[in-house]
Every structure is written in structure tokens, then in C-alpha cells.
Amino acid sequence: MPVATLDRLVADFVPEARRLYTDRVGTDLSWPGDTADLLTTEDELPASLQARCASELLAAPVELATGHLPMLTHPREVAALVARDHDPTRGVGTRGADH
Numbered sequence: 824m825p826v827a828t829l830d831r832l833v834a835d836f837v838p839e840a841r842r843l844y845t846d847r848v849g850t851d852l853s854w855p856g857d858t859a860d861l862l863t864t865e866d867e868l869p870a871s872l873q874a875r876c877a878s879e880l881l882a883a884p885v886e887l888a889t890g891h892l893p894m895l896t897h898p899r900e901v902a903a904l905v906a907r908d909h910d911p912t913r914g915v916g917t918r919g920a921d922h
Contacts, residue, residue, distance in 0.1 A: 824896060832895075856908025858883050860901070864890045 859877035861870055861884035877884040885904060889896045 828895070856882065856905075858885045858904055858908055860884075860893055860904065861886045862890055862893060863888050867891060 859873075859880060859882035861873045861877065862868070863870060863886055865873065874884050887893050887897055887900055894901045
């Protein structure tokens with residue numbers, strides 16, 4: 824990643840509010856799509872754990888050769904996955920529609 828990009832990320836960083844992690848959420852915790860990114864070079868979460876989480880969400884893992892911030896290192900691929908999962912011609916969250 825270019826140094827200028829890293830500098831901007833650090834300069835613009837705003838930590839999440841504690842409430843993001845402590846407030847209760849509603850009961851509908853369904854996954855909105857039918858895929859989940861599996862980050863093959865992620866150091867913090869092994870691919871096996873990512874795959875298990877995808878399975879629990881009933882989502883098909885889609886491998887990306889990137890680490891923790893795929894939206895920065897592979898923005899086109901991430902945008903394509905989001906667009907695919909929210910394509911109105913497929914229906915939102917149509918699990919298994921083309922698997």
C-alpha cells in the first residue's frame with residue numbers, strides 16, 4: 824500500500840465508540856448476502872476460522888488474497904462482491920440461488 828495512503832488512514836483514523844461493542848442489537852442478526860470474504864493473508868483470523876464463521880452465516884466463502892482491510896487493498900473485488908450480493912435481479916440474500 825502506498826505510504827501516502829497509509830498516512831491518510833492514520834491521519835483520518837477515528838476510533839469506534841465503545842457503545843458499538845457494548846449496546847444490545849435487535850434480534851434479526853441475519854446475514855444480508857450469501858457470500859463472505861475469506862481473507863487468505865489475514866494474520867489475526869486464520870482462514871479456517873473465517874470459513875467456520877461463513878458457514879455459521881450460511882454464506883459461501885469467497886477467497887481474496889489480502890489481509891484485514893480488503894476494501895483498501897482490493898476495492899474493485901470487494902465492490903463486485905457487495906454488488907453481486909445486493910443485485911435486485913437475484914434478490915437480496917437469496918442463499919443458494921446460484922451455488
